[in-house]
Amino acid sequence: MLNKEIFIGYTFFHPEKVQRYTGADTIYSTRKGKSYILLHVDSLQKEKDILTIVTNNRHIIKKYDKPFLINSDRPMMNTKYRISKYLTSVFCELPIDIETRNKYFLRIRQLLLDKLVVIENRLKKQEKNRQTTTYIKFSHSRRTWYLGFYIPCSFCSDVCAYVMSRNRKVCQNCRSKMIITPTPLPQNVFKDFSKVKQVISKRVGVSYTKKVLMDGGARKYAVTYSNLQINKQFKTSKEQERYKKGLKTASRVIKINGRSQIMELDQRYLFPNIS
Ligand SMILES: [Zn+2]
Known part of the structure; x- marks a missing residue:
């Protein structure tokens, strides 16, 4: 050959x-x-x-x-x-x-x-x-x-x-x-945004910690409410129970970018694209 x-x-x-x-x-x-x-x-x-x-x-x-x-x-x-x-x-x-x-x-x-x-x-x-x-x-x-x-x-x-x-x-x-296949968002991408705030509401009689975390890459924020404490004097235990029940179901409405977001205490929320 x-x-x-x-x-x-x-x-x-x-x-x-x-x-x-x-x-x-x-x-x-x-x-x-x-x-x-x-x-x-x-x-x-x-x-x-x-x-x-x-x-x-x-x-x-x-x-x-x-x-x-x-x-x-x-x-x-x-x-x-x-x-x-x-x-x-x-x-x-x-x-x-x-x-x-x-x-x-x-x-x-x-x-x-x-x-x-x-x-x-x-x-x-x-x-x-x-x-x-x-x-x-x-x-x-x-x-x-x-x-x-x-x-x-x-x-x-x-x-x-x-x-x-x-x-x-x-x-x-x-x-x-190029078409990028989105990878699932890992749970721990949120970095500390150093915005930790202790909130005291004398009117409602509660205090709690509000923390804002940021994921720079995806431009998403996570707001965490924690350390809920009741600073109210109750005359009876019944009144206290009633108060706690009411607080649990109560929601806080906050405004982000002009849009209302319903917040509940002790929960974490994600807000996409807050600028
Ligand atoms: Zn090319």
Whole structure:
């Protein structure tokens, strides 16, 4: 059987203008010797005879301005073989010595193979908003290269820093267009808003603590009434019982944003979107 030939072509991407370069989005950064060199995922398809490598590294593009041919020593080019060729080509152009190349080659190739599996699994999954980065980080001599897979953004084809379940592939600038599955609100998201107030009502004869908690992310408030104490003198126990019963059923009406909210003592209420 004839050995196959395969081309390797480099494509230059102007660095994306994004708002943040933190977390997974560090891939977009070109500061401090950072750049990405990513293999187009389509290059992994069996029928493709070109490996397309996408980079925002100008030095590499200068060297590889047109596609070049490499001879394959095997008739079939599987994923591992394609990733090997990608990595070999990339390593040849990085300012690293041959010992370093040999030292890291197998390790990085395995990380890339593992990464590909994790990406495929993440895209197939249905639940939650978990994310998987599309790259691994390789640092050497104060330079950092992000090696991995170019997965085009479904909206604009820019580089995706990560992929999400339900086949979501979105770059940083298009994330607002993405459908986010709301995760159930955890019970303890409310942070202390430091608004604790001791309320004393001489007229009703009670005192209680009013506490306002805030969930900044969801812009929700929780108001808690606690420590109810009755500060009233009763002539008879019957009067006291009657008073307590009345207090239990009594409601307090408070106004929030002009809307009346019925409050009961010793209970917690949530108010969405109070500004
Ligand atoms: Zn996009």
